[in-house]
Amino acid sequence: MAAMTATGARTQYETIIGIEVHAQLRTASKMFCACPTAPPPDAADEPNTRVCPICMGMPGTLPTINRRAVELVMLTGLALDCRVETAAVRFERKNYFYPDLPKGYQISQYALPLTSNGSLEVPVPTEGGSVRIGITRAHLEEDTARLSHAGRGFSVVDFNRAGIPLMEIVTEPDLRSPAQARAYGETLRDILRYIGASNADMEAGSMRIEGNVSLRPMGDDRFGTKVEVKNLNSFRSLERAMEYEVARHAEALERGEPLRQETRGWDEGAGRTIVQRSKEEANDYRYFPEPDLPPLRPSQAWVADLRAQLPELPAARRERYETELGLSAYDAGVLTADVALAAYYDAVVEAGAAPKTAANWVTGEFSRLLNQRAADGLRADGVALAPGGLAELIAAVESGSVSGTNAKAVLGRTFASGESPLAVIEAEGLGQVSDAGLIGREVEAVLAEFTSQVAEYRSGKTQLYGFLVGQVMKRTAGRADARLVNDELRRRLDEGA
Amino acid sequence: MELADRTISEVGSLLRSRTVTSRELTEACLARIERDGTRLNTFLASDAAAALAAAEAADAALADGDERPLLGIPYALKDIFVTRALDDAGDDLPGGLPTTAGSRILAGYRSPYASDAQERLDAAGGILLGKTNCDEFAMGSSNENSAYGAVRNPWDEATVPGGSSGGSSAAVAAGQAFFATGTDTGGSIRQPASLSGVVGMKPTYGRVSRYGMVAFASSLDQCGPFTRSVRDCALVLGALAGHDPRDATSVDVPVPDYAAALTGSVRGLRLGVPREYFVAGMEPGVEAAVRTAIDVLRDAGAEIVDVSLPSTDHGLATYYIIAPAEASANLARFDGVRYGYSAGDDDLLTNYLRSRGDGFGAEVKRRIMLGTYALSAGYYDAYYVKAQQVRTLIKDEFDRVLKDVDALLAPTSPSVAFPIGAKTDDPLLMYLNDACTLPVNIAGLPGISVPCGLSHGKPVGLQVIGRAFDESMVLRVADAYERAAGFADLRSPLSHA
Numbered sequence: 001m002a003a004m005t006a007t008g009a010r011t012q013y014e015t016i017i018g019i020e021v022h023a024q025l026r027t028a029s030k031m032f033c034a035c036p037t038a039p040p041p042d043a044a045d046e047p048n049t050r051v052c053p054i055c056m057g058m059p060g061t062l063p064t065i066n067r068r069a070v071e072l073v074m075l076t077g078l079a080l081d082c083r084v085e086t087a088a089v090r091f092e093r094k095n096y097f098y099p100d101l102p103k104g105y106q107i108s109q110y111a112l113p114l115t116s117n118g119s120l121e122v123p124v125p126t127e128g129g130s131v132r133i134g135i136t137r138a139h140l141e142e143d144t145a146r147l148s149h150a151g152r153g154f155s156v157v158d159f160n161r162a163g164i165p166l167m168e169i170v171t172e173p174d175l176r177s178p179a180q181a182r183a184y185g186e187t188l189r190d191i192l193r194y195i196g197a198s199n200a201d202m203e204a205g206s207m208r209i210e211g212n213v214s215l216r217p218m219g220d221d222r223f224g225t226k227v228e229v230k231n232l233n234s235f236r237s238l239e240r241a242m243e244y245e246v247a248r249h250a251e252a253l254e255r256g257e258p259l260r261q262e263t264r265g266w267d268e269g270a271g272r273t274i275v276q277r278s279k280e281e282a283n284d285y286r287y288f289p290e291p292d293l294p295p296l297r298p299s300q301a302w303v304a305d306l307r308a309q310l311p312e313l314p315a316a317r318r319e320r321y322e323t324e325l326g327l328s329a330y331d332a333g334v335l336t337a338d339v340a341l342a343a344y345y346d347a348v349v350e351a352g353a354a355p356k357t358a359a360n361w362v363t364g365e366f367s368r369l370l371n372q373r374a375a376d377g378l379r380a381d382g383v384a385l386a387p388g389g390l391a392e393l394i395a396a397v398e399s400g401s402v403s404g405t406n407a408k409a410v411l412g413r414t415f416a417s418g419e420s421p422l423a424v425i426e427a428e429g430l431g432q433v434s435d436a437g438l439i440g441r442e443v444e445a446v447l448a449e450f451t452s453q454v455a456e457y458r459s460g461k462t463q464l465y466g467f468l469v470g471q472v473m474k475r476t477a478g479r480a481d482a483r484l485v486n487d488e489l490r491r492r493l494d495e496g497a
Numbered sequence: 498m499e500l501a502d503r504t505i506s507e508v509g510s511l512l513r514s515r516t517v518t519s520r521e522l523t524e525a526c527l528a529r530i531e532r533d534g535t536r537l538n539t540f541l542a543s544d545a546a547a548a549l550a551a552a553e554a555a556d557a558a559l560a561d562g563d564e565r566p567l568l569g570i571p572y573a574l575k576d577i578f579v580t581r582a583l584d585d586a587g588d589d590l591p592g593g594l595p596t597t598a599g600s601r602i603l604a605g606y607r608s609p610y611a612s613d614a615q616e617r618l619d620a621a622g623g624i625l626l627g628k629t630n631c632d633e634f635a636m637g638s639s640n641e642n643s644a645y646g647a648v649r650n651p652w653d654e655a656t657v658p659g660g661s662s663g664g665s666s667a668a669v670a671a672g673q674a675f676f677a678t679g680t681d682t683g684g685s686i687r688q689p690a691s692l693s694g695v696v697g698m699k700p701t702y703g704r705v706s707r708y709g710m711v712a713f714a715s716s717l718d719q720c721g722p723f724t725r726s727v728r729d730c731a732l733v734l735g736a737l738a739g740h741d742p743r744d745a746t747s748v749d750v751p752v753p754d755y756a757a758a759l760t761g762s763v764r765g766l767r768l769g770v771p772r773e774y775f776v777a778g779m780e781p782g783v784e785a786a787v788r789t790a791i792d793v794l795r796d797a798g799a800e801i802v803d804v805s806l807p808s809t810d811h812g813l814a815t816y817y818i819i820a821p822a823e824a825s826a827n828l829a830r831f832d833g834v835r836y837g838y839s840a841g842d843d844d845l846l847t848n849y850l851r852s853r854g855d856g857f858g859a860e861v862k863r864r865i866m867l868g869t870y871a872l873s874a875g876y877y878d879a880y881y882v883k884a885q886q887v888r889t890l891i892k893d894e895f896d897r898v899l900k901d902v903d904a905l906l907a908p909t910s911p912s913v914a915f916p917i918g919a920k921t922d923d924p925l926l927m928y929l930n931d932a933c934t935l936p937v938n939i940a941g942l943p944g945i946s947v948p949c950g951l952s953h954g955k956p957v958g959l960q961v962i963g964r965a966f967d968e969s970m971v972l973r974v975a976d977a978y979e980r981a982a983g984f985a986d987l988r989s990p991l992s993h994a
Binding site for chain 2: 053056057058059060061062063064065093095097099102103104105153154157284286287288291292293294
């Protein structure tokens with residue numbers, strides 16, 4: 001970034017950012033034991049209820065690997081163009097003492113991660129383009145317990161979170177602005193949700209981000225002093241915290257003050273970062289291969305099978321929507337942001353609906369209905385109306401057999417009931433009337449009933465035209481083909497003038 | 498010979514012929530425990546009422562024709578195996594025994610679950626008498642490192658029984674149990690078996706589940722039996738062995754009928770004698786007894802060949818890097834936070850330091866320090882990585898030699914039982930006790946110690962080492978020796994006290 005550009009005279013600095021993401025994996029059970037990762041539906045999550053001797057680190061217990069967690073990391077690696085390791089992959093012990101760590105070590109990966117060496121193309125709309133971010137590694141580890149500093153002088157520990165599978169994704173120091181950091185986080189979140197690896201919800205804590213920032217004079221190839229920022233609760237916090245740090249670093253560098261390599265925490269309320277830990281206090285984690293777990297040797301066949309399971313990723317889908325289906329960038333963006341919505345849309349198109357019209361319906365009325373029930377957690381894949389039904393309805397509108405207004409009403413009903421829209425139109429008599437004779441008789445009747453309004457219209461008060469159309473529609477219960485009503489009414493009014 | 502000193506095979510026949518009851522066997526053991534237990538310090542916990550109740554249930558099953566080989570046989574578990582002592586609500590289970598691992602830090606600890614060994618022996622119909630004394634966290638070769646005091650050797654109560662499973666070996670030698678479990682990380686079953694004049698076997702790494710064994714060094718620990726005959730050893734091993742999905746290092750290979758392998762013949766077998774195992778400093782009486790044992794096998798028709806395992810010398814150094822490294826992490830969970838001894842200090846760091854400082858004994862602290870050092874940044878490659886390389890070398894040497902011979906013959910320990918206190922001031926001298934046993938753990942192979950006579954009135958053990966998962970061959974050779982040598986009825990002075 002060009003820091004202090006307003007002053008011009010000062011040094012130009014380049015911002016260097018690397019991102020570490022921890023994402024909780026979407027598995028039913030914990031990483032090394034059979035405890036559930038979530039409470040039963042409709043049950044409160046009481047502390048220390050989803051625990052067992054293994055995730056509590058009781059003497060004599062041993063870990064066993066959750067196969068699904070391994071798959072989700074490999075799937076993520078494939079989605080990020082990583083190399084997926086098929087040699088002997090070891091888990092390692094990361095040793096340190098803390099009350100949130102039941103065994104006194106965390107089972108993680110170190111020397112040889114499950115996946116490494118990938119990249120991700122990140123669109124950065126505010127910078128009018130996209131950047132390619134190198135992915136150093138994505139590996140598997142277990143989460144710690146949750147500590148709450150409950151009162152004065154003591155803390156309480158909840159082991160429900162202890163042992164939940166966690167994936168750590170680390171980038172190369174390839175990001176060059178806070179906006180890119182945010183865009184990377186959002187793009188990664190979309191991918192993790194797409195492939196079902198994680199709910200990736202920052203507010204719920206299923207996705208946690210740390211940013212590493214340093215500045216260096218433009219053109220310099222050595223890195224400056226790096227600061228790690230934690231406690232970022234949203235993508236916006238990430239961007240703001242990075243902006244704050246960039247400014248703080250630039251200012252210190254300008255003043256010739258030394259920067260310290262340290263970990264800082266973002267204070268959302270105050271809008272600033274504060275020192276948490278300096279490098280001098282850094283731990284020696286004494287990593288060594290976990291002897292309780294034999295090396296993992298993912299087979300080529302397993303990797304190939306996962307590759308085949310990999311869904312179309314957001315970027316490819318957006319590209320396909322724009323170039324193959326001719327959607328606007330906006331519609332393509334709205335649809336791809338939600339994997340379930342995009343899948344629903346694809347099915348509607350598959351069932352024969354014209355892509356652009358289908359996009360209008362899915363991003364319009366369908367999404368409006370979906371949003372009304374967003375609080376219940378309804379996603380497009382939970383909507384009762386089958387995509388084929390929506391395609392039928394769209395076809396009916398296109399052929400003129402139902403009016404747009406009535407079609408919306410039919411969608412509103414069938415959305416939740418799952419009934420066939422055509423059957424509802426039939427049963428409720430909502431089909432559009434295109435019989436010219438019938439429409440002519442209704443127009444005749446309106447002209448006969450509202451003679452004074454007709455006279456006023458003919459004397460120049462043309463705004464009364466809408467009123468007359470409305471009367472015809474009223475007499476046909478909204479079913480008359482608006483185009484035919486229009487033609488007939490104009491002809492009769494002009495005739496009599 | 499009194500009932501309490503007989504073999505499982507003998508009393509098993511008596512049980513099935515209804516000549517004796519399980520209750521009588523249990524009472525015989527309890528009487529010996531009553532008479533000598535406190536003096537020998539063999540048991541750390543026992544529940545006579547629970548044992549007698551189980552014996553009566555076994556008698557009922559025997560009356561129904563139940564023919565499980567261990568049904569109604571009283572046994573003891575080394576106090577490193579967790580025994581279930583809490584119910585699902587976390588309340589004390591009647592008859593549930595505490596688990597201390599010989600450490601103050603687990604004083605009074607009650608496990609919420611049972612070890613695989615306890616479950617299997619329960620399922621086999623064994624009658625659990627109690628938990629036997631051992632070196633703290635299985636670290637020691639004399640049983641003098643127990644926080645609950647040294648164990649005395651029934652052959653000479655001024656001497657040690659060997660360690661770390663000294664309580665188990667002494668209990669079986671003293672007629673207090675018909676068999677007992679031990680754990681062997683560097684010789685902790687075979688060496689005390691040798692010093693106590695009983696049979697003790699370390700199976701192949703992965704043959705028996707480690708689930709519920711308080712871990713010392715995960716890549717070396719293995720559970721095995723102490724018995725009064727090789728045939729008994731085959732019976733108990735058959736009950737203990739088998740794949741356990743809760744232990745990822747347990748191997749899924751079928752468990753053969755070990756007793757069926759005891760043909761009594763070694764005719765045509767090639768048995769190797771590794772010259773490096775007859776080490777300088779070995780007691781002449783031990784060497785003489787072992788050489789004589791080899792002659793017995795030669796006379797029985799085995800071909801005896803001289804072989805070389807040149808890396809044997811590096812075994813001790815390799816072991817004392819790997820085992821303490823793993824132990825330093827395995828023992829991190831004893832932090833005074835969730836269970837066991839806690840100093841109860843309000844300050845977290847002070848509580849860690851005081852709980853572990855007061856809770857662990859000197860040898861455990863020494864090994865935690867050794868292991869922590871070996872894993873530290875800057876030393877890891879020179880120590881831990883190098884030790885792993887030597888480990889591979891030692892393993893390869895065994896594999897190469899065992900391609901050419903069916904099994905190896907060696908002394909179990911370079912000395913007979915030594916006086917209590919003789920080696921406590923010199924850890925290195927103590928470590929040398931395991932020079933002949935620990936290479937077998939490093940290579941993960943099965944090994945047995947079988948009594949081969951006396952030196953100065955104290956038992957000597959012959960060690961038989963075999964190929965991975967070829968326990969049948971090891972048992973066959975040991976059994977043939979036992980039959981040919983005439984030491985099968987060797988019992989400690991306490992058997993006719």
